[in-house]
Amino acid sequence: MNIFRLAGDMTHLFSVLVLLLKIHTIKSCAGISLKTQELYAIVFTTRYLDLFTTYISLYNTIMKLIFLGSSISIVWYMRHHKVVRRSYDKDQDTFRHYLLMLPCLLLALLINEKFTFLEVMWAFSLYLEAVAILPQLVLLQRTRNIDNLTGQYVLLLGAYRALYVLNWIYRYFTEENYVHWITWVSGIVQTLLYADFFYYYFQSWKNNVKLQLPA
């Protein structure tokens, strides 16, 4: 495992920890899109079906279980926890996220590495992950006050994606036969979706003012 991949996984892990910290300690999910969280729960469930068929490493298995468990529990907290769910910005979080799923499924049926159930699900999870952040970005833009934890959560997620792109570049040049167009294209699309957010985040950081996205 190279340094970019490890750093990518760690920023992903930190992003989840930041979100859990907000939910568990402050008992708030204000500014967090349930739609995005539901999409992530579906992304990890469909991608990690290979937990039952392929063993890669202990690290791999543990991380998969963490991402599965945390994404499902975050959705549970936002929907059912009696305190947390009250802070959910339901009226602002109106992105019709299920509309993203059908095109991703059709694309996965058409473009996959092999036409098997696991491979189609795997491709579906990559396409869906690429667009899963959209409801969150839309909610950020609508929420006038973005708190620090929410800003850091999205920043860490974006950093995780950018580090994975570096990881692919590194692997392409150091490993033989390492070519994965589906992963690369959907991963690059996903990373580009964060570009706008990154821009405003660093502007606010540089000017030492509170993060606000233009309407």
Next chain:
Amino acid sequence: TKDSAGKDEL
């Protein structure tokens, strides 16, 4: 493991 390369990623 050339076929599964990439599937070792999360």
